[in-house]
Amino acid sequence: MTERPPAAPGTRNLITDVPGLKVGQAHDAAARTGVTVILPDDRAVAGCDVRGGGPGTRETDALAPENLVDAIDAIVLSGGSVYGLAAADGVVGWLGAQGRGYGLVARPGVPPSPVVPAAILYDVANGGDRNWGEEPPYRHLGRAAVTAAGLDFDLGTAGAGYGAMAGGLKGGTGSASIVSADGYTVGAVVAVNSFGSVVAPGGRTFWAAPFELDAEFGGLGAAGLAAGPDDWGLAKADPAQRMNTTIACVATDAILTPAQAKRVAIMAQDGLARAIRPIHAPFDGDVVFALSTGRRPLGEAADFTVARLGTLAADCLARAVARGVHAATAWPGVRAWSDL
Template identity: 80%
Template sequence: MNLKPPAAPGTRNLITDVPGLMVGQAQDLNLRTGVTVILPDDRAVAACDVRGGGPGTRETDALAPENLVEAIDAIVLSGGSVYGLAAADGVVSWLGARGRGYGLVNRPGVPKSPVVPGAILYDVANGGDRDWGEDPPYRRLGREAVEAAGLDFQLGTAGAGTGAMAGSLKGGTGSASILAADGIAVGAVVCVNSFGSVVSGDNKSFWAAPFEMDGEFGGQGSAGLSAQPDVWGLAKADPQARMNTTIACVATDVVLTPAQAKRVAVMAQDGLARSIRPVHAPFDGDVVFALSTGRRPLEGGDFTIARIGALAADCLARAVARAVYEATPWPGSDVRCWRDL
């Protein structure tokens, strides 16, 4: 008889249940945009997988297993379309001032170079104030987000998900975690700005319903799920290129190589396919990062990598639903939210 306890969400049911990770967020509700920073305690192995047809990214080439730098100092998810890529500048400056980063030449007077990959979503057409001239707010928001890093953070209309829309419903920032029976920790954080819908038809049943744990996104169950070819329910009616993106990060405390982290990122993308319909379209910019905090040795070889990837996909599907479930309207707006269905 197997007496091991079943897998369960961590104490917070956030990606920060993975030991060695913090998350910080900053948002401006007047601008209807924001930034989310994933900050490891120490440099961490990372990888990314890009599936959307209109991505916006920074430093992703540095994550390739064949390249020199094998670890990152932070990952930045941001609103703001191309302007949002500057959020990483604020994080780089903050880290560099604290002596964190990659040191090719280790001698006094030579600053380290923080490695901060990032991805952006398109939220600049949501009615927020964009009269910023030559001074977009994202470098400032990036610095504010990393300064706010901790173990607890807000879901829904917060961080990089502040200005997001999930199909025709309000999108947002979501997170989830799982602690396996043998102690492996896996978590996900996601900012959902998808072309596709996260619910079946026009009802409250999340596509991710079969993966829900402990009623974390309303306990609606899967009885209402039904999919018909070429019928997308509450997807966006008029998608345009580069206007839709779901950006995410999954993490584990198990030691991974860059190549193993890449496989986890690839597998984790299935979490988006389980929770958003359709996904990875030409006008989506879907990107998933994977990182390892390296607190637990890898035991079991490739089979454990497969387990971590599967757990990451499940966590990501749950996080997508939680993002929309927790989303609230922007102040003074009548944007439709899941709770309005």
């Protein structure tokens, strides 16, 4: 009997290792903000789980399994707090011009309605130039990101994580992937702007260290993982400012129903708990989307496979958090992980 190869990261170790998926990013250096767009080749089943106490979202209700629309056209992660929700407008406009979107009945002269769920993080107090008057840059950033979509994209100070902070360190955009022994691909992309710390107190060891593969975020091992009951290390010093929220998307090529995608999103949230301490606080707005590109059937043991996919997604998300902060570059007055 031929043994299957062990699970391992995909070729790029990015969410775009999931077949049928691209990612595009754009940023505004002056405003210290950016946008990440997850773009499936075809309409894709999706689910969503919201855990943070202060979320900012768009079209998440459309993803409920009991509702009419059972697939999405893109997912947007954006900086900019409430202003950043406009990034989805740029994506919707571009998709509609391509003839992509939902239409109950196709009729001449009636455009389709692209379904583009979105989530935002708070980066508007990071020292960037916000003198944009009535024209915040997010619609343009959304269009720039979706038109740039491809298989490769930058980690760290890029995309939706461009202006982010991870506790007391520079945050960023991270991604990771895994291909299971039986051929399912799972990936994650995340913009890390957490109140909590991604490293254990007193050192530079990532909380996600037990899940690291191939020294992808420093290879320090897990020996430095320890914390007292109320010791949060490099968490943000002033939670009252509410400058938080970690937003993410996990994806798989497995064929999922909307209810199964929702379950994967719920399970994937545990990846944030493995990588950030504390997480899901009243002043966080943590949101995780789950997306299926529908290339591989679940097989006879469907529920068991969904449980496996959710666990793999959580591990990928934990790794992606660490990779995003590991790759982030410092700003004046703001330390990066590499400065520890």
